[in-house]
Amino acid sequence: MSNFKHYIDGIKNGESFFNETFKLNLMLNTLCVIHAIYAILLFSFDFRSLGIYVVVTAVFYQVIRLFVSKGAYRLIILLSCGEVWLFAAVLEVALGRGANFSFLILATIPAVFYFALSWGIYKNKELVSLLFSIVAMVEYTGLYVYNIIHPKAIVETKQYMDITLTSYNYAVGFLVMVGFLMLLHWDMAQKTSTLSNKNVELNDEATKDPLTGLFNRRFMNQNLEEKVDRLLEEGRIFGLIICDIDNFKKVNDTFGHESGDDVLVNTARVLMSSLRENDVVCRWGGEEFLIAIDGNKKITVDVAERIRSMIEDMVVVSHGYSIKITMTFGVCESIPGLNVDKLVEIADQRLYKGKQNGKNQVVFE
Numbered sequence: 001m002s003n004f005k006h007y008i009d010g011i012k013n014g015e016s017f018f019n020e021t022f023k024l025n026l027m028l029n030t031l032c033v034i035h036a037i038y039a040i041l042l043f044s045f046d047f048r049s050l051g052i053y054v055v056v057t058a059v060f061y062q063v064i065r066l067f068v069s070k071g072a073y074r075l076i077i078l079l080s081c082g083e084v085w086l087f088a089a090v091l092e093v094a095l096g097r098g099a100n101f102s103f104l105i106l107a108t109i110p111a112v113f114y115f116a117l118s119w120g121i122y123k124n125k126e127l128v129s130l131l132f133s134i135v136a137m138v139e140y141t142g143l144y145v146y147n148i149i150h151p152k153a154i155v156e157t158k159q160y161m162d163i164t165l166t167s168y169n170y171a172v173g174f175l176v177m178v179g180f181l182m183l184l185h186w187d188m189a190q191k192t193s194t195l196s197n198k199n200v201e202l203n204d205e206a207t208k209d210p211l212t213g214l215f216n217r218r219f220m221n222q223n224l225e226e227k228v229d230r231l232l233e234e235g236r237i238f239g240l241i242i243c244d245i246d247n248f249k250k251v252n253d254t255f256g257h258e259s260g261d262d263v264l265v266n267t268a269r270v271l272m273s274s275l276r277e278n279d280v281v282c283r284w285g286g287e288e289f290l291i292a293i294d295g296n297k298k299i300t301v302d303v304a305e306r307i308r309s310m311i312e313d314m315v316v317v318s319h320g321y322s323i324k325i326t327m328t329f330g331v332c333e334s335i336p337g338l339n340v341d342k343l344v345e346i347a348d349q350r351l352y353k354g355k356q357n358g359k360n361q362v363v364f365e
Contacts, residue, residue: 020119023183024068024076031080032061034172035087041168045161050094057087073121081108081132085139092143096153099165102143107173109133114180118187209283211261212268220282220290224340227292231334239293239300242347243307243329246359248287255321262318263325270314274307290344297333297364304329304362312360326360 042051330351
């Protein structure tokens with residue numbers, strides 16, 4: 001039951017989407033069933049010739065299903081609307097206005113708007129919708145005038161026939177209108193969901209490193225600029241850690257570049273798992289990473305030392321090799337008046353100092 005509810009919620013939110021072929025087949029099958037019920041009602045009231053006509057229309061919808069696989073959507077929509085308009089006119093003229101078959105003509109208007117606006121199969125979708133609507137209203141008005149001039153109502157001579165057909169016509173018309181409006185809502189929800197997902201993908205491509213999944217240099221620069229602004233406006237101190245995998249070239253030369261990539265990916269996981277919610281880490285370049293810490297120098301040094309220890313204990317298993325690495329860290333605290341480039345430069349100088357002094361250490365002075 002919970003899976004079914006999840007599926008229904010997915011449809012409502014646009015996460016599940018039925019393609020045009022499915023929806024057209026569903027529409028044509030539904031119209032076939034609706035007409036079959038009309039035929040049963042007409043036969044039951046002894047209108048055999050009309051009943052036979054309606055049976056033919058039901059079969060007609062199964063015939064035009066052959067065009068679905070060919071993608072002839074515009075032809076199918078035109079034929080379907082034309083059949084409904086003709087059907088309504090024939091039954092209205094034959095039986096009189098007592099059964100209100102003309103109401104079915106109005107029900108085609110939201111259907112046309114749905115296909116034109118949602119499916120994009122017409123170049124001038126607004127114009128097409130307007131023209132279909134005008135044709136529908138002209139026919140509806142014409143039948144109304146005809147019934148005034150020829151006020152016969154054969155349907156009223158049969159007991160309960162007018163009530164039965166009127167109720168069924170209103171039910172069909174209402175369900176068709178609501179159905180297509182709901183389809184329009186679901187299609188718009190699906191397109192919104194698709195667009196939202198695409199925007200997320202594009203944002204990830206613009207801000208994420210494709211190998212490690214960490215933020216890239218571009219994103220980090222923007223983030224650090226914001227931190228510098230907050231430092232000046234609110235006095236919010238932050239720390240910088242720049243870290244580099246020791247002897248990474250030797251890893252690539254010894255174990256191969258694929259193993260080198262595995263080392264980078266596993267290093268990134270350790271970095272991400274070691275940070276708090278407001279801390280940010282990025283792949284700064286090659287085997288170098290930059291981390292922005294929400295806190296002062298002491299907090300930043302503690303984080304760097306924790307990461308250093310975790311990296312030292314890490315074993316990367318790749319292509320049959322067990323690879324151990326170390327990292328060297330340069331740390332600095334934000335200083336009012338210094339821009340991002342200068343702060344990174346200070347941290348980088350301390351990283352270089354750590355490399356010169358034996359590697360696998362945290363340098364903060």
